[in-house]
Amino acid sequence: MASVGEAQRREGAGADEPRLWHITLSVAGQEAPLPDVRRGLERLADDHPFLLTSRYASDHAEIRYWEEARDLHDAAAVALRLWGEHRRTAKLPPWEIVGLEVIGRETYHQRVAEGYGPPPAVPVGVHPF
Template sequence: MRPEIGGRLWYVAVTVAGDEVEPLLVRSALARLSEERPFIDSVEFTHTSAELSYWDEGSSVLDVASLALRLWAEHRESAGLPSWEVVGLEVVEKSVHDARAHGRGGGPSSSTAHPFPL
């Protein structure tokens, strides 16, 4: 994570999934990934998926999302990660993340959201 001049802070959650892998092998691989990329805040995993969460700094959501989408593949060999693929990505600006954490939403209000007509 390299701070950029004028960069904003973003909360990133990358979800990967694939074929079943022994949980101890997944745990070991994720530990190696954490050593290679110590900025990862949290990791949750099962035998078929993992979610990595961290903070990143960048000038736009596109810049941060592009890096996040490459994270797993770029460390697959060096950390011995499973051959899983990215199946989910969330990138939100710090103010949105903070609003959610304090129960203030940050997304569309349920009182003003309307379903799409079918």
């Protein structure tokens, strides 16, 4: 597997140029009514059309999307703020973040091509698990 520096050179990205990062944010907590969870995730997607797909159940959800950021640290920082900053406005359940994966575009596509990464988010939108 290529190092981050090698991947940057191959994609022609300089140290300060933004790159695309694939984010998977997992949240969980006490059960909430499914219609409320769905509406909250739909409001979040309406406010932030960059959200690719959300899957949900009554006690957990997963949000997947692409983030443009200078480096992994910046992408992770934005992802870690997403749920908390929009909990009130989107009327999301008071769940906590229980997982975060941030991978570069090249790594994402390599995983998909090798058959062990997450499948591309089709259909896009908000769906039950």
